[in-house]
Amino acid sequence: MRRLPNLVLIGFMATGKSTIGRRCASALAYPFRDTDSWIEEREGRSVKEIFAAEGEQRFRAIEEEAVEALSAEAPIVLATGGGVPLNPKNVSRLRVNGVVVLLSGTPESILLRAGDLDSRPLIASATDPLHHISDLLSARDSAYRLAADYTVDSSDLSPEQTSRLVLEGYRARAGLTPFPAGSRFD
Numbered sequence: 001m002r003r004l005p006n007l008v009l010i011g012f013m014a015t016g017k018s019t020i021g022r023r024c025a026s027a028l029a030y031p032f033r034d035t036d037s038w039i040e041e042r043e044g045r046s047v048k049e050i051f052a053a054e055g056e057q058r059f060r061a062i063e064e065e066a067v068e069a070l071s072a073e074a075p076i077v078l079a080t081g082g083g084v085p086l087n088p089k090n091v092s093r094l095r096v097n098g099v100v101v102l103l104s105g106t107p108e109s110i111l112l113r114a115g116d117l118d119s120r121p122l123i124a125s126a127t128d129p130l131h132h133i134s135d136l137l138s139a140r141d142s143a144y145r146l147a148a149d150y151t152v153d154s155s156d157l158s159p160e161q162t163s164r165l166v167l168e169g170y171r172a173r174a175g176l177t178p179f180p181a182g183s184r185f186d
């Protein structure tokens with residue numbers, strides 16, 4: 001029997017990867033998985049604590065293990081941490097059996113959705129968070145786009161609209177039939 005591919009969500013912090021991922025997982029009846037949760041469960045501490053105690057480099061090494069382990073599961077919906085696509089090994093693993101969708105957003109929409117910045121080590125200490133988000137986004141943009149099969153800009157969309165576009169892209173690429181007209185995703 002044909003093995004269905006994973007639906008992998010990549011993109012910057014606070015673009016809705018977990019929210020949209022959960023909705024898509026429920027629509028597809030796939031398990032929902034998340035690289036940050038995998039890391040926190042295995043390490044028994046938060047991402048913020050790992051950054052503080054051991055630094056970003058160690059976090060990235062554990063993150064690579066998370067991607068390797070989770071890529072072996074299929075079919076799942078996988079939400080990935082914002083730095084995952086910067087490592088080419090992660091991208092190759094995710095693409096072997098996954099359809100990769102980039103959730104993009106403007107710096108303003110990201111800052112609005114980011115909530116408590118304290119839990120986000122890469123932007124927590126910035127004096128001008130909007131400027132810092134803009135800079136990080138520009139630095140990452142080409143890696144994000146190269147890793148993705150398609151992109152959905154979630155800035156001005158509701159979770160329902162974003163999920164619909166993500167799922168339509170996935171179904172077309174996975175060779176599944178389109179949703180019937182009027183299908184709901186809430």
Ligand code: S3P
Pocket residue numbers: 011012013014017036047080081082083084120121122
């Ligand atoms: C990071 C994003 C975070 C988390 C870590 C590093 C990044 O995940 O993995 O703080 O480099 O962009 P989310 O994108 O889920 O917030």
